[in-house]
Amino acid sequence: MIAVIAFWTCLLVSVEGFDARPYALVNPVAGTSHLKVAEEGIALLNSIDGPVSPVVVIGPYRSGKSFSLNQLLGVPCNVGFGVGHTRETETKGIWVWGQPQASEGGGKTLLYVDTEGFESTGRSNSYDDRVFAVATVMSSLLIYNLPETIRGSDVSKLSFVVELAEGFYDHTNKSSVAVPVEPGSMLWVIQRDFLQGKSVQQLVADALAPVPNPHKDKAIADTNHIRASLASIARNSTGFSLPQPHLDRTKLCDLADSQLEPSYVAQRDALKRLVLQQAAQKIVGGEVLTGKRLAALLQSLVTALNAKDIPTGAGLIDSFNREAVSKALAAFSAALDRAVQLPVDEPVLDQAEERARAEALAVFREQLLGRRQAEALAGQLESAIAKEAKAKRTANLAESNVVCQALEMTCSKLLAGMASGLSIPSMRQFERRYGACLATFEAKCVGPARSSSAERLQLAWSQARSQFGKDYNNRLFTGLLVAAVADIVIFRFVFKAA
Numbered sequence: 001m002i003a004v005i006a007f008w009t010c011l012l013v014s015v016e017g018f019d020a021r022p023y024a025l026v027n028p029v030a031g032t033s034h035l036k037v038a039e040e041g042i043a044l045l046n047s048i049d050g051p052v053s054p055v056v057v058i059g060p061y062r063s064g065k066s067f068s069l070n071q072l073l074g075v076p077c078n079v080g081f082g083v084g085h086t087r088e089t090e091t092k093g094i095w096v097w098g099q100p101q102a103s104e105g106g107g108k109t110l111l112y113v114d115t116e117g118f119e120s121t122g123r124s125n126s127y128d129d130r131v132f133a134v135a136t137v138m139s140s141l142l143i144y145n146l147p148e149t150i151r152g153s154d155v156s157k158l159s160f161v162v163e164l165a166e167g168f169y170d171h172t173n174k175s176s177v178a179v180p181v182e183p184g185s186m187l188w189v190i191q192r193d194f195l196q197g198k199s200v201q202q203l204v205a206d207a208l209a210p211v212p213n214p215h216k217d218k219a220i221a222d223t224n225h226i227r228a229s230l231a232s233i234a235r236n237s238t239g240f241s242l243p244q245p246h247l248d249r250t251k252l253c254d255l256a257d258s259q260l261e262p263s264y265v266a267q268r269d270a271l272k273r274l275v276l277q278q279a280a281q282k283i284v285g286g287e288v289l290t291g292k293r294l295a296a297l298l299q300s301l302v303t304a305l306n307a308k309d310i311p312t313g314a315g316l317i318d319s320f321n322r323e324a325v326s327k328a329l330a331a332f333s334a335a336l337d338r339a340v341q342l343p344v345d346e347p348v349l350d351q352a353e354e355r356a357r358a359e360a361l362a363v364f365r366e367q368l369l370g371r372r373q374a375e376a377l378a379g380q381l382e383s384a385i386a387k388e389a390k391a392k393r394t395a396n397l398a399e400s401n402v403v404c405q406a407l408e409m410t411c412s413k414l415l416a417g418m419a420s421g422l423s424i425p426s427m428r429q430f431e432r433r434y435g436a437c438l439a440t441f442e443a444k445c446v447g448p449a450r451s452s453s454a455e456r457l458q459l460a461w462s463q464a465r466s467q468f469g470k471d472y473n474n475r476l477f478t479g480l481l482v483a484a485v486a487d488i489v490i491f492r493f494v495f496k497a498a
Contacts, residue, residue: 018044018098022081022114026094026134026302033127034306035134037299041096045298048100048291053279054111056135059145060154061117064191067252068145068242069114071268072275073097077253081114092116094134103276110279111294113138118157129160130305136161136233137301138294140184141279147191150207152223161229182283186234187274190241200239208237240274242267286366321377324367329384332360336392343400343447346393353389360385393448400447407445408453411437415464434461 025041028034045052055072057065070080077083081095097112115135118128136142146154188204198206208227213220231237245264246252257265282289284297300323335356340349364381414437418430438457445453 018047020075020097020099021079022095023098024093025096025113026131026298028093028116028123028127033124033130035093035130035302036306037302038093042295042299044096044098045291045295048109050109050290051281051288052100052111052291052294053108053140053281054113054138054289054294055141055143055275055279056113056115056139057143057145058115058132058135059117059143060119060147063117063145063147065117065145066114068143068189068191069097069112072272073101073112083253094131108276108279108281110276128157132158132160133305134298134301137181137284138282138298140282140289141187141275142184142234143187143189143275145189145191149190150188150203155207155226155230156223158226158230161226161233183233183235184280184282185278186230186237187278188237188239189271190239191244200241202239204237204239236278238274238278240267240271242271321368324364325377325381325384327367328360328364328381329388331363332356332385333388335359336388342396343403343449344396345446345450346396346448349393349396353392357385397448400445400449404441404445404447404449404453407441408457411441411457412460415460418464430465434464 023041023044024038025045026035027038029036057069059065066081066083067077070077070083073080081097093116095114101110101112102108103110113135115131116123118132144154188200188207190200190203208231210224210227211220213224243261243263245260245268246255252260282294284293287293289297333356336352339352339355344352360381361378364378368377411434415434418433438461441454441457
């Protein structure tokens with residue numbers, strides 16, 4: 001056992017501030033079948049920046065899940081996940097090991113997660129459904145821990161998988177909607193396997209194979225639906241058996257490897273290698289699952305599962321898809337803000353809106369769960385985008401008015417000053433000064449207010465030019481008249497003097 005602990009310790013990924021012990025990730029809400037996230041576990045996930053591959057163990061209570069996880073981790077029971085020997089379930093809710101495990105090559109970071117056993121005392125089916133939903137959606141490798149063999153009831157109790165398969169693992173749609181959660185692997189581990197006959201892999205194949213139903217029996221049809229759904233949530237399903245480690249199960253936590261059955265130790269070590277092999281990176285919404293993304297996913301998932309007293313796939317998908325519309329709309333607004341700085345000309349805004357709309361729809365397709373609601377939700381998104389685009393156009397008009405009116409006022413004041421003043425020596429100078437102001441107006445006045453401001457400025461220019469022309473001609477005529485009178489006076493004076 002010491003050698004095993006040393007081997008796994010060297011593969012620990014250090015997480016600052018968190019010890020090598022279990023941390024609550026999701027807790028039950030007392031007196032209800034609801035769940036709540038545990039802040040300490042969420043903080044642990046948020047501290048992990050890189051990709052994670054969650055290895056989650058599910059199964060009936062008192063089936064040895066926690067002991068098996070401790071064996072995979074190479075830690076004693078008094079350090080690892082809680083192990084009990086009473087008829088009460090030991091694990092409550094969902095727990096995560098505080099030190100992620102890295103593969104020898106460093107390509108994977110495994111998170112080991114323990115869950116409360118199915119059908120534990122005082123728990124309802126809807127509670128089990130919630131725990132199973134969280135375990136399935138978050139897992140890269142889902143380990144179904146079962147005692148002795150696979151029974152029909154072991155498959156039937158996973159009935160909520162039908163709801164999950166229709167939304168989270170929707171393979172039937174091959175066009176616009178991506179698979180929101182890429183299937184991981186499922187490992188069926190049979191504890192205390194002593195039965196003769198079929199191999200464990202054959203037991204798994206039989207458990208997933210449809211049962212002939214020539215008479216269209218509803219119970220058989222429902223079971224076949226569950227089996228098909230189980231196949232869809234896992235890219236592969238592998239069977240693995242573990243012999244009984246020792247005859248006295250109550251002393252397992254006190255025994256060293258040398259005191260356990262050699263066949264068990266050999267199979268346990270083979271299971272460790274198999275877990276490392278099958279726990280691949282988890283892809284959710286087209287992105288690799290990191291610790292931070294897993295924290296956000298769990299919070300959203302628990303909120304969605306608690307939305308109704310009895311969780312349903314439709315309710316779960318509704319909750320997530322409302323968030324998908326919100327994220328897509330936020331992506332549209334962000335893309336539009338990046339593309340343009342108001343005010344802009346309307347053709348520029350048109351092009352920016354089209355690009356932002358395409359980006360928003362891409363986000364929507366990545367986030368959307370299932371295909372049944374795709375059309376209705378796409379319509380909601382289009383309406384929301386249209387409303388946001390209208391608001392942007394209103395803001396563009398307002399900003400354009402501010403800029404263009406300020407430029408228009410500057411040129412109008414210049415015209416008024418030049419038209420009434422006597423400092424401009426010629427029409428050419430009048431036109432040159434106004435031309436410089438007009439060039440600034442045309443360069444900086446953009447957007448929908450440009451045309452109306454330009455029309456008013458053109459009218460002001462015409463009036464000012466006309467007025468300046470009249471005044472200029474009057475001044476010129478007066479000057480010529482004065483000069484003529486002066487010439488006459490001078491001529492008469494000179495003539496008389498002569």
